[in-house]
Amino acid sequence: MRYAKVAVDLNAPLLDRPFTYTVPDGMLLQAGDMVRVSFGKRQIEGYVLDVSDECGVESDKLKPVLSRIGEQSVILPEMLRLASFMKDKYLCTTTDALRLMMPPQMRAGTVKEKTLRVVRLVLTVDEARQKCKNAPAQLKVVEALGGGELSLEELNRTVGGASALCNALAKKGVAQVYAKSVRRAPKVYESDRSSVDPPLTEQQKDVVDSLTQAIGSGGRFLLYGVTGSGKTEVYIRLIRELLGRGRGTIILVPEIALTPQTVGWFHARFGCLSAVLHSRLSAGERYDEWQRIRSGEAKVVIGARSAVFAPLENPGAIIIDEEHEGAYLSEKRPRYDAREIAAERVRLSGGILLLGSATPSISSFMRTMPRVRPENKLTLLEMDRRALDRPMPECELVDMRSELSNGNKGIFSLSLIRELKSCMDKNQQAMLFINRRGHSTFVNCRACGYVIKCRDCDVAMTYHQSSDSLVCHYCGAVAQTPAQCPKCHSRFIKFFGAGTERIQLEAQKLFPDKTVLRMDMDTTGGKDAHADILEAFGKGKADILVGTQMIAKGLDFPNVTLVGVVAADTTLNLPDYRSAERTFQLITQVAGRAGRADIPGKVIIQTYSPDHYALKCALRQDYRAFYNAEISYRKRSLYPPYTTIARLLMVSQDAEAAFAAAKNASEQLREALTQNGLMQHVLSVHEGPAPIKRIKGEERYEVLVKMYTAGDTKGVIAEMEKIENKDRGTVKAELEVNPANMF
Numbered sequence: 001m002r003y004a005k006v007a008v009d010l011n012a013p014l015l016d017r018p019f020t021y022t023v024p025d026g027m028l029l030q031a032g033d034m035v036r037v038s039f040g041k042r043q044i045e046g047y048v049l050d051v052s053d054e055c056g057v058e059s060d061k062l063k064p065v066l067s068r069i070g071e072q073s074v075i076l077p078e079m080l081r082l083a084s085f086m087k088d089k090y091l092c093t094t095t096d097a098l099r100l101m102m103p104p105q106m107r108a109g110t111v112k113e114k115t116l117r118v119v120r121l122v123l124t125v126d127e128a129r130q131k132c133k134n135a136p137a138q139l140k141v142v143e144a145l146g147g148g149e150l151s152l153e154e155l156n157r158t159v160g161g162a163s164a165l166c167n168a169l170a171k172k173g174v175a176q177v178y179a180k181s182v183r184r185a186p187k188v189y190e191s192d193r194s195s196v197d198p199p200l201t202e203q204q205k206d207v208v209d210s211l212t213q214a215i216g217s218g219g220r221f222l223l224y225g226v227t228g229s230g231k232t233e234v235y236i237r238l239i240r241e242l243l244g245r246g247r248g249t250i251i252l253v254p255e256i257a258l259t260p261q262t263v264g265w266f267h268a269r270f271g272c273l274s275a276v277l278h279s280r281l282s283a284g285e286r287y288d289e290w291q292r293i294r295s296g297e298a299k300v301v302i303g304a305r306s307a308v309f310a311p312l313e314n315p316g317a318i319i320i321d322e323e324h325e326g327a328y329l330s331e332k333r334p335r336y337d338a339r340e341i342a343a344e345r346v347r348l349s350g351g352i353l354l355l356g357s358a359t360p361s362i363s364s365f366m367r368t369m370p371r372v373r374p375e376n377k378l379t380l381l382e383m384d385r386r387a388l389d390r391p392m393p394e395c396e397l398v399d400m401r402s403e404l405s406n407g408n409k410g411i412f413s414l415s416l417i418r419e420l421k422s423c424m425d426k427n428q429q430a431m432l433f434i435n436r437r438g439h440s441t442f443v444n445c446r447a448c449g450y451v452i453k454c455r456d457c458d459v460a461m462t463y464h465q466s467s468d469s470l471v472c473h474y475c476g477a478v479a480q481t482p483a484q485c486p487k488c489h490s491r492f493i494k495f496f497g498a499g500t501e502r503i504q505l506e507a508q509k510l511f512p513d514k515t516v517l518r519m520d521m522d523t524t525g526g527k528d529a530h531a532d533i534l535e536a537f538g539k540g541k542a543d544i545l546v547g548t549q550m551i552a553k554g555l556d557f558p559n560v561t562l563v564g565v566v567a568a569d570t571t572l573n574l575p576d577y578r579s580a581e582r583t584f585q586l587i588t589q590v591a592g593r594a595g596r597a598d599i600p601g602k603v604i605i606q607t608y609s610p611d612h613y614a615l616k617c618a619l620r621q622d623y624r625a626f627y628n629a630e631i632s633y634r635k636r637s638l639y640p641p642y643t644t645i646a647r648l649l650m651v652s653q654d655a656e657a658a659f660a661a662a663k664n665a666s667e668q669l670r671e672a673l674t675q676n677g678l679m680q681h682v683l684s685v686h687e688g689p690a691p692i693k694r695i696k697g698e699e700r701y702e703v704l705v706k707m708y709t710a711g712d713t714k715g716v717i718a719e720m721e722k723i724e725n726k727d728r729g730t731v732k733a734e735l736e737v738n739p740a741n742m743f
């Protein structure tokens with residue numbers, strides 16, 4: 001008798017253990033298969049974790065596996081090991097982890113292979129013409145088909161009523177209509193880059209050499225390469241080396257919609273050996289791409305965060321581009337970090353982990369330092385020059401305070417205007433970056449100082465000129481722009497703070513004959529809107545592109561010679577310990593968009609705090625100087641990576657209930673931590689209102705716990721999870737470790 005250990009697909013932590021079933025004679029079953037089993041009175045799905053001759057439990061009560069689902073096992077054995085790593089690391093259930101490893105439609109069984117109704121002639125074209133000579137409409141179909149085949153859908157576009165005509169032709173024995181299964185292929189951005197490998201630069205060669213030496217033995221690397229140094233080419237060569245040895249690679253990019261070019265580049269080089277996986281694909285597309293990877297047909301997987309779970313067998317490398325991006329942290333449970341998952345996957349497969357960035361995260365760069373524990377160590381690889389010895393862009397910092405005292409009240413400094421003019425005169429392109437959308441970021445009364453806030457959130461509303469209304473950027477609520485102050489009825493309502501809309505209008509005013517495009521959340525609602533805007537700008541259909549951080553990501557437009565950072569202070573003034581890091585990253589990334597081809601680039605950074613170290617370092621594009629300043633600030637102020645911050649947020653319609661919940665939780669936590677001796681690892685436990693006290697009509701209170709990263713953080717977090725999972729009626733609790741944002 002053979003026995004199967006099965007994890008049942010239920011959302012219940014208490015049932016998170018393997019259940020034993022017998023394997024009926026003749027059923028071929030292996031670990032990773034999806035099965036149906038009876039559970040209590042129900043029949044449910046489950047995943048086979050293990051099959052063996054040993055039963056291990058009392059065997060006369062066992063039930064048999066009812067059936068096996070699908071022809072191929074769904075989960076690779078190595079992924080089962082990954083699931084148990086996740087269970088341990090993120091305190092999630094085995095099924096929570098396994099669910100991330102397959103397309104959701106697979107569990108629901110709702111996606112089938114796609115088939116098309118296709119027509120073709122069964123006679124030669126001449127014979128068919130002969131048979132239809134008295135039926136002109138049928139003749140049209142015959143001509144349209146010729147010697148090939150067409151789907152009914154296509155045919156209908158040229159010949160009306162094709163479906164009925166084809167049936168008639170089929171009856172006559174002239175044509176045949178049949179179902180053909182097809183793959184749903186995702187749209188890829190057309191690449192203007194060549195599909196042949198260029199010779200590598202010296203620096204690229206050195207990096208590729210170090211990486212290829214690690215093939216076989218494995219290794220973890222951080223590639224710090226300035227913008228334009230040609231990191232993509234390094235990735236491509238590593239992938240080629242691996243393909244030559246029969247191994248595939250996963251490449252993660254922060255957000256596919258924002259990096260369609262990158263996907264295009266890989267597609268141009270690897271053709272149908274490559275597959276893409278991301279959430280903007282249709283269910284069918286995702287399913288088909290998944291199958292292509294699972295079957296081994298596609299060996300180069302490009303995707304967003306969740307593609308780290310792609311069913312690629314024994315990956316030779318996992319590459320994480322722009323590793324500093326927050327997008328690699330999952331905001332849903334299990335709250336995994338794709339970088340950690342990738343590290344574990346390559347550890348299991350003996351592969352290479354390659355993190356790449358022009359602005360590595362402080363925590364990753366710290367791991368390249370001497371004296372880091374071996375299990376955390378990253379080997380630093382560096383490219384400090386742009387490919388083909390193109391110069392780094394020339395940067396200028398403009399102090400907006402002196403602009404004001406010189407009588408310029410506009411949002412563009414004189415320097416920026418001068419550079420824009422010269423750029424436009426030469427028919428080159430410019431990008432203007434501001435990290436806020438809308439027209440004006442707040443509206444207030446000059447008489448009494450009243451700031452118009454959202455009805456449901458504790459935030460100022462943003463004025464949008466396109467809809468002439470006030471919009472809350474946290475909940476989306478829309479209100480009319482008041483003609484007078486709601487509080488003192490004065491008519492002196494003023495609009496302050498510029499956003500993308502305003503920048504676009506002002507730029508258009510300056511250059512009435514030029515085309516100004518805008519890219520932000522308001523202009524990118526549709527499925528392919530991002531790609532369309534970028535494609536238009538890339539093809540020179542616009543002269544200026546205004547945008548939020550969306551335009552900062554790995555884009556490469558050769559004709560862009562000027563980048564303007566309109567208000568560098570926006571991110572700098574956020575109440576978050578990472579605000580300097582984010583500012584440095586954003587500015588370096590956008591600045592990196594300038595002058596990527598033969599024409600040198602220029603960058604103008606406007607600010608009210610020109611002495612801030614993040615800006616000074618960004619000005620010189622000096623990552624190391626920034627790292628040194630930032631790491632000593634983190635150490636001094638006890639911020640991550642030296643410490644770990646865990647936040648338990650209590651959310652409720654009722655302010656008192658939320659506050660009481662936070663207070664209770666913090667008392668319970670202190671007690672629990674004291675009892676099991678974990679308090680020594682904790683620096684502080686603090687409860688109070690969240691920085692934004694109300695969002696969408698819900699009151700927010702938090703318990704903030706700060707602890708030394710070197711201590712038993714897992715133990716402390718486990719205690720917080722226990723408290724999070726308690727039932728407290730209408731109050732919702734949300735636990736986040738090193739929260740993506742602190743509001």
Ligand code: ADP
Nearest residue numbers: 198199200201226227228229230231232233387
């Ligand atoms: P990064 O991602 O490091 O910012 P990219 O990979 O986008 O840089 O490369 C920057 C530019 O340099 C691109 O236009 C790319 O085609 C070009 N490039 C990179 N490597 C080479 C090379 N070895 N020879 C010629 N051009 C290169």
Ligand code: ZN
Nearest residue numbers: 445448485488
């Ligand atoms: Zn007023």
Ligand code: ZN
Nearest residue numbers: 454457472475
């Ligand atoms: Zn709101």
